[in-house]
Amino acid sequence: MTELNSKIPKGQLAEKWTNYKAHTNLVNPANKRRLDVIVVGTGLAGASAAASLAELGFKVKNFCYQDSPRRAHSIAAQGGINAAKNYQNDGDSVYRLFYDTIKGGDYRAREANVYRLAEVSNAIIDQCVAQGVPFAREYGGLLDNRSFGGAQVSRTFYARGQTGQQLLLGAYSALSRQVKKGNVELYTRHEMLDVVLVEGRARGIIVRDMVTGAIERYAAHAVVLATGGYGNVFFLSTNAMGSNATAIWKAFKRGAFFGNPSFTQIHPTCIPVHGDFQSKLTLMSESLRNDGRIWVPKNKEDAEKIRQGKLQPTQIKEEDRDYYLERRYPAFGNLVPRDVASRAAKERCDAGYGVGDTGLAVYLDFSDAINRLGKNVIEARYGNLFQMYEKIVDENPYETPMMIYPAVHYTMGGLWVDYELMTTIPGLYAIGEANFSDHGANRLGASALMQGLADGYFVLPYTIQNYLSDQIRVPKFSTDLPEFKQTEEEAADRLRKLMEVKGKQTVDSFHKRLGHIMWEYVGMGRNEAGLKKAIVEIAKLREEFWKDVKITGGMNEINPELEKAGRVADFLELGELMARDALIRNESCGGHFREEYQTPEGEALRDDQNLMYVAAWEFTGDNTEPRLNKEALDYEFVEVKQRNYK
């Protein structure tokens, strides 16, 4: 097993980051100009990092597969961003945000990283306001807050139901300013295919120009991956259609360890699946749980009649409704963390109380809130979400309760990084959802935006200098080096191999089948037999894919089928690693629920004796099993307890 050095600074929790910043090596302005950094991805983490590094004077190349950096999937985040401002005077603090995040993650995240996240959260809000992000305000002109799951304070800042959009446009504007100044070169419609290592360090990437099909090489002194999560391994998820794991998966295969790959967040409030042709799932912001009450019928007969269309939810009397979250978790009620809310919905539906024509839905009801506050207030808070719901489902949520069901939304797992956000490959960094570091086994709502921007604006720009300060005498790299040539040839070969299969089945049909296996056996409830079965089935499907996939068109043109095929080929490998990781984790924690390990009340049962570690997987070859490395988690400053939201 490899010794993992997380490089956590010594000292008291509240002093670690300050001490780190005070003593880390910096690069002087004249030298910054001579250092190149590649940033892959233009979401909150990527755009904020690229802009901030360019402002400091580094020469940045920034890549994205979309046609514009502004379209990265951070744009779709709805509800908000957390910060420990305590503007509401309700008892919030940096420590409390840290504590809620550690507890929400079910004690599977690093204390030092999470504390730093909470510590820089306030500066993010300041930054965004200065950029012109139009956050919601009170009549007095000060910033407004709302509550989110897993917290008893109101610390979430928001811009209607479009917070991700506004924060991303803020980062995009900072990025655009640096493009204009010539400090960032932007490469849109470019997809990263591999990372190039020279003498063991990350020194560049291989990309495909998605318009011409040309395979290109780019060199730099350091490479930052900000390519998001891998929820699309499930086919149906709330991720964008193009969201993929290729960049981090290729990094894994070049030696970067993969942390906790099985930790997946299933979000409780999504629009239920409606048919086989469906391409993606739509999230309804968690903020809706502030005012919506979740219920199913108390009587199975009523649920049955609703499923058959013989009864309407509005006809069910108050005393015949089961507000199961309020019943089971009186202290947090409808605002329990996501993993708890999702499992509770599944439990009710599996027990036969589900609604909708499939029985896989529960109600999210606003009638109480509309009676109490008026329709206008609800419209002001959630108008765009209600409109989106109505467009998709063709029902008016002001009049009839919304139907929701859990869906894959976020991956807490990702590339293993140390305190400096560097992977196990020197010079290769992973930030935002692409790394594993801050959310443990479950992420709290409104914390993804916080982490993406924390990493990009306030953490990486410091920590990367500690590495680059050592690189100032290293001249710019030539992409003529044999390592670049060889990696490019390998990437091109793989695409050629895909094109040459010339089989009978479409890429999407394989992706859907993989998604079924993942959802069935590596989804909300997992068990040993199912996981073992998944490992076998995924391997079989992968073999079939490489023998029978059909890709039309050519390599040197816009070819969405080829793009999808490359991504699905990687998902077919990653899915297996997720199942392996879930299999060795003989406990339930956060979003990882192993059916064998639960309390008599059906809550997650951790095994802190044996499993309080980060599983950091190491690639050993295409035909050999990956090796498990462990980073022990030490809780020096918080007492580890069973989570209790009752």
Next chain:
Amino acid sequence: MDLTLKIWRQKNATSKGKFVTYKVNGISPNSSFLEMMDILNESLVVKGEDPVAFDHDCREGICGACSMYINGRPHGPDKAITTCQLHMRRFKDGDTIVIEPWRARPFPVLKDLIVDRTAFDKIIQAGGYISVNTGGIPDANAIPIPRANAELSMDAAACIGCGACVAACKNASAMLFVSAKVSQFERLPEGKPEAAERGQATVAEIDRLGFGN
């Protein structure tokens, strides 16, 4: 639902395009417009034909990638939604639907229904921002902003940059896109210092890029 689709096909930026007619059958009225396109494409791939290329990503109406000109209107018959939010229940069984890319000189067609909208990024790069660096910012509540101003700013900021305004305009004007960005910042004290320059720089850029007026 059974439908006839007349879709603009164009191999690449330099070749000439033409309309090609396709039939799709058994479409659910609950499927989205893009899911209907997925079904068409899946059938084309099975037949060994090149599927129709189109931009799309979030499929939640927010990323601004999707961009189809449907029966003579950007994003189809509904108001204030994108193509991905359009559902087939808005059409009738047996309908013929004409699907084209955005048509505007600054948005050249790259393939089929995909156009190049980097001109919009260039407009923002010309000055569509507030010039602040990361860090060293006073507390977010240091300057109160009247709620009404913040709301008006948000109304403007909600623009998703899809380019429908340019596609809808006979002169391919980008004035709506620019004015959304300019007024978002104009309403906020943070944006005031550069308001005049911002307006001039972005308008000069739309002229340079060949948008109409």
